Amino acid sequence: MLWQKGRRSDNVVSSEGGGGGPRRLGGGPGLGIGGIIIVFLISWALGKNPLEMLSLLSQGDGGPAQQTQTERAPEATQTNEFVRAVLGSTEDVWSQIYRSAGGQYKQPRLVLFQGGVNSACGMANSAVGPFYCPGDQQVYLDTSFFDELSNRFKASGDFARAYVIAHEVGHHxxxxxxxxxKTEEMRRRGAPMEGADGLSVRQELQADCFAGVWANQAQRQLQWLEAGDVESALAAATAIGDDKLQKQARGYVVPDSFTHGSSAQRVRWFRQGFERGDVNACDTFGSQPL
Structure with missing residues (x-):
């Protein structure tokens, strides 16, 4: 992936470990994959309902976290530049999509952290992995996750990493x-969140599809993909499917507890977004089967 061709976003900030506020990189201003997995495994071990634990985590200690640390630009690194380039591309792509629909895209900020971070969704540590917090409209990414993606999930390559960022932006x-x-309203009316057909799975698969839409449009704008890049993104989607993770963790699969979708579903919806390049192709809530 020729990510160096991408425009650098000014919306990437860095937070000190332990939950301090953000500081800007480069001069500008839900739980994620890993977090859902950890919460699910802990809930299963304790005999708890994972939805209740997720709800408690999202509520934090009573309200949005206050970020007070003064922003400043740390030394640029290749990882920082990569993240800024990918986020910049998502900004360009979604801004164009919104303009075409007569709207205006509101750009999220992406917070890089190490060890722990304080968000409007509460405190999070590195075990949570990448996540999007709707309370402050920010994406959070522990800089060590890219190593985990390669070493633990065996999904290496820049485009696999870009897919993870694009998925979280998809939640934004x-x-x-x-x-x-609307998902929360349906949950309150009794619609199931978990399960192979649940609302959580449909929401996550739509974010995968939106990541595919971004990948399609970004390639049209930048022509930055190389041989094997799409395969690396599909490998990442496969590695983090609920069925594969459950099989690794416990030796068997429980579809009724799915939260993100199976490997095949995640690959299918990312591929659909990538091949169609159209947001209208991402109606996971109205699709049967998934």
């Missing part, structure tokens, strides 16, 4: 579109 798009609000 869902938030702007009101999808998260």
């Amino acid at each position: 798009v869902q938030n702007l579109m009101g999808v998260m609000r």
Whole structure:
């Protein structure tokens, strides 16, 4: 992936470990994959309902976290530049999509952290992995996750990493579109969140599809993909499917507890977004089967 061709975003900030506020990189201003997995495994071991634990984590200690640390630009690194380039591309792509629909895209910030971070969704440590917090409309990414993606999930390559960022930005798009609000309303009316057909799975698969839409449009704008890049993103989607993770963790699969979708579903919806390049192709809530 020729990511160096991408425009650098000014919306990437860095937070000191332990939950301090953000500081800007380069001069500008839900739980994620890993977090859902950890919460699910802990809930299963304790005999608890994972939805209740997720709810407690999202509520934090009573309200949005206050970020007070003064922003400043740390020394640039290749990882920082990569993240800024990918986020910059998501900004360009989604801004164009919104303009075409007569709207205006509100850009999220992406917070890089090490060890722990304080967000409007509460405190999070490195075990949580990448996540999007609708309360402050920010994406959070522990800089060590890219190593975990390569070493633990065996999904190496820059485009696999870009897919992870684009997936979390996809949640931001869902938030702007009101999808998260509608999902919460359906949950309150009794619709199941977990399960192979649950709302959580449909929401996550739509974020995968939105990541594919971004990948399609970014390639049209930048022509930055190389041989094997798409395969690396599909490998990442496969590695973090609920069925594969459950099989690794406990030796068997429980579809009724799915939260993100199977490997095949994640690959299918990312591929659909990538091949179609159209947000309208991402109606996971109205699709049967998934």
